[in-house]
Amino acid sequence: MSYQDARRLGPGRLVVASHNPGKVREITALLGPFGIEPVSAASLDLPEPEETGTTFIANAELKARLAADLSGLPAIADDSGLCVEALNGDPGIFSARWAGEAKDFGFAMQLVHDRMEATGPDHGRDAHFVCALAVAWPDGHLESFEGRVDGILVWPPRGDRGFGYDAMFQMDGHAETFGEMDPAEKHRVSHRADAFAKLVAKLIA
Template identity: 45%
Template sequence: MNTFVLATHNQHKIEEFNAILGELVPGINVIGYDGPEPIEDGVSFAENALIKARAAAAHTGLPSLSDDSGICVDVLGGMPGIFSARWAGNAKDNAANVQLLLDQMSDVRDSDRGAHFTCHIAVVIPETQEEFVVVGNWPGTIAREVHGVNGFGYDPVFIPEGFEVTAAILDPAEKNKLSHRSRALQALADRLSS
């Protein structure tokens, strides 16, 4: 069980999973998924991750991984949450999502700008019919304006705990060691090793 299908068409995510998980679990290989995308109609990160991993496992017959991740802002009651990618109404429009979040928080005091990135990784193993979900959280705050060009999504407005710059300013290798996805992948590596 060294090869896992990652239920995504996003090459960047495949590379990130391989870079992080490859260091944690030697010999593991994460490959892309070429099947149909299921409808993500879950009401939580875990449910949506399982929907995608189950679809990839059913389509390929291989052990499958999927993640569902987003940003959760304290003052917004945990939103955008599972709607992070579509916060401004159009999926994949990162700039609009970020701008809407900044607009919604324009009057929020610095002391109330807490947030965290979260990543839920689902694993489905058809051979044993095993399913589980691991979680990684990355705490921080929301900046008042966009800074940096690295990363994607809300990285330009997310200041990780212990830093004074956004995740989009961090070196990608440094971000990979700190991120919510890295933390979830560490939990996954621990689970696979046991």
Template identity: 45%
Template sequence: MRQVVLATHNPHKVEEFQAIVAATRPDLEVVGYDGPEPVEDGTSFAENALIKARAAAAHTGLPALADDSGICVDVLGGSPGVFSAYWAGHAKDAAANLNLLLDQLSDIADPHRSAQFVSTIALVVPAAGAAEAFEHVVEGVWPGRLAKAARGAGGFGYDPIFVPDEQPTALERSVGEWTAQEKNEASHRARAFRALAPLLAAL
């Protein structure tokens, strides 16, 4: 089985990526990254994803995937965006991030609570022999809106307040109320990975 390293120390992301990858490439094993974290000083999801993938590929010698993702709220001009993980400070406190965002939107009516999860995935294949290093970036967007209160115990991050557009209006479940399989089939990461899958065929 061929290994590909995912440039994250977040075990939830490793599990989620393994499930997504297994649907089309069961011969690939996604392994977590145990090296030093690079400074993510990019100003876009794509820049940060490449920074992480390059670091993981250089440290391990393996093909590396890196996801930089976040929630983009229209009424906030696309924020938190690349600052989603640090919205309430550098402690990366997911509950604090979620509660701060809810508080900032507390007076915003439903028609103006549109948002989208965005995932940018970078693939970096290190140079081997005569072959040059290869880099590619894809993006997945999952449109929806933000609920006024967290619902459900599933998922992580902002999942409990994100209500995807593509579901029956009568249900309107937050992603925190979805099963892992439902999320892995429809999420922003799944959408980005589908765009990346043809490139993985070369691994």
């Protein structure tokens, strides 16, 4: 689809199709300057769909479509995760599931570390975060974008800002982990910011 054919995303209510408070906060902060009024899926009592896609984009699209269908409003969904080179890209699209039913990312980070250690003493620490954003409208129109940042994993985790695996991820060119970084700086440089910049260029700017 060309930029000329893209659907514009104007001011008004937009459902953030996530029950993850950290993601909702970050997406809300990114949308704020554009006159868009984010409404969380949780506040509308929308269900969380089973993520049956095999890619970040596919999972973001199915979440956005469901939220738009049920709410009658445009909806934005995020699917993101940590991909570790030494683990052949895991946890990848299963990043949230590694935290278990309790959403315990302390446990998930320990699991990543333990599995890396089990690969042997020569494992690398390279990793990257991926964020896929999908925007769906109630009439079925859909736009998708993907962002990425590269870095290394540190142990033990550092910092209590951010969420998920942020405290063990140090982005290339930065001395702080995402867990230590000022939220405004993370919003500027993260994988979610990369995907959002592409969204803005096509749908808002």
